[in-house]
Amino acid sequence: MTGEPLLEVENLRINLALGNAEFPAVQDVSFTINRGETLGLVGESGCGKSITALALIGLLRGPLRVAGGSIRFSGREIQNLSPSKMRKLRGDRISMIFQEPMTALNPLSPVGRQIAEMFVLHKGATWNEAERLAVEALASVRVPAPDRRVKDYPHQLSGGMRQRVMIAIALACGPDLLLADEPTTALDVTVQAEILDLIRELSAAKGTAVLMISHDLGLIANMCRRVGVMYAGRIVEQRAAEDVFRTPSHPYTNGLVASLPLLGARARHGRKRLQEIEGVVPPVSAFPSGCRFHPRCYAATGICQAEDPGATALANGGIVRCHHHE
Numbered sequence: 001m002t003g004e005p006l007l008e009v010e011n012l013r014i015n016l017a018l019g020n021a022e023f024p025a026v027q028d029v030s031f032t033i034n035r036g037e038t039l040g041l042v043g044e045s046g047c048g049k050s051i052t053a054l055a056l057i058g059l060l061r062g063p064l065r066v067a068g069g070s071i072r073f074s075g076r077e078i079q080n081l082s083p084s085k086m087r088k089l090r091g092d093r094i095s096m097i098f099q100e101p102m103t104a105l106n107p108l109s110p111v112g113r114q115i116a117e118m119f120v121l122h123k124g125a126t127w128n129e130a131e132r133l134a135v136e137a138l139a140s141v142r143v144p145a146p147d148r149r150v151k152d153y154p155h156q157l158s159g160g161m162r163q164r165v166m167i168a169i170a171l172a173c174g175p176d177l178l179l180a181d182e183p184t185t186a187l188d189v190t191v192q193a194e195i196l197d198l199i200r201e202l203s204a205a206k207g208t209a210v211l212m213i214s215h216d217l218g219l220i221a222n223m224c225r226r227v228g229v230m231y232a233g234r235i236v237e238q239r240a241a242e243d244v245f246r247t248p249s250h251p252y253t254n255g256l257v258a259s260l261p262l263l264g265a266r267a268r269h270g271r272k273r274l275q276e277i278e279g280v281v282p283p284v285s286a287f288p289s290g291c292r293f294h295p296r297c298y299a300a301t302g303i304c305q306a307e308d309p310g311a312t313a314l315a316n317g318g319i320v321r322c323h324h325h326e
């Protein structure tokens, strides 16, 4: 039922192994996504958004591992599922689309075959049935002439068409949750808008919850009702999208808002256009002491360097991690 918690992440910690040492790449990350809801995770690249999404579906590899916290899906802890159960959950109930579909699609297999495979593996369809369903799935993501396009290989399609194929694959089995990691970054602006509309429409029609990940706060504010702002492995502010956008509480969120291009009246009156947040996100092995944002923060004081600000509940809902948020 819409409104019930679907995914509950509590105090997630992901460690990165470098040599003999481990560093917390993601720490104390908590959020809930209700059924049918779209939650945004925003932040510069290297803040831990993508590895958080990969951890949710058991796809962390190499030096990264979940080192603490809990991930409940439909009320059930899913961290310790066997590889085969996790694979089944990934296809049946949770799916993911990535920034560059070329890396996720098999270049040697026609796209129709790749969509059909989902119906065979996860819905027990016969290949004949699955091929018919693949044409319908391509039509549902508005690929023109889907009965011909099913025979195309990924390299024969444009970037926008490939992303539509990825969405068709991701939504083929009617998942409860879609993880969308920068799904439009590699596309030009017009195609970006079409793909976002498609995700919005299809998820609303099917009641699919979405975790939308982007470095673009404008996109997130447009797509999501709630937003988590990530910086250096932590959620530093989490609130209703409208509040984050209009009255950011954390200096980092404020910087993201100030870096958005201004539209309408504010731009016409010649207000400051783009402001950049000076500096870069520190590497995981060199997160600063105290508040991890302090070397880049215009409001930093002595306590910021010395003490890690905990999460504070905000009066109108949500949380912020900042000693001076008020």
Ligand code: SF4
Pocket: 250, 251, 252, 291, 292, 293, 294, 295, 297, 298, 299, 300, 301, 304, 309, 321, 322, 323, 324, 325
């Ligand atoms: Fe800036 Fe201090 Fe707040 Fe960190 S705790 S965001 S350094 S004011």
